[in-house]
Amino acid sequence: METLLVPHETDLALLRAYLSALASASVIRQRAPLMYLIAVHHLNHFLFNEDGERSERVSQFKMIIAKQLQVVQTSPNPRKTWRYHLLFYKSFNLSVPDGFEMYQELPEERGKTLKHILPT
Secondary structure (H helix, E strand, O other), X not given: OHHXXXXXXXXXXXXXXXXXXXXXXXXXXXXXXXXXXXXXXHHHHHHHOXXXXXXXXXXXXXXXXXXXXXXXXXXXXXXXXHHHHHHHEEEEOOOOOXXXXXXXXXXHHHHHHHHHHOOO
């Protein structure tokens, strides 16, 4: 399992494919739990960690992801959406039902990151 999750993905084309698969519901947790975990894990790390490349392309893609996440607040049942999972994802843990742990509240740093990425 770790070979699928580490090292963290940096290829923008693959990260775009993950985002597209989640946004289009081609990959959903109930139908493809492993692929779902991989997509959420890598997109979460890409968005919320500053240890990667800092190019204009990276910044633009982070903005695209962040804009998708804004929809969480208007979703009828946000806890069941991939957007919610991407925002609150903590770490993978195969001993829990979904295969990953979630934060109960959005960590302050993530809120700051989103505010920094999104233009006001």
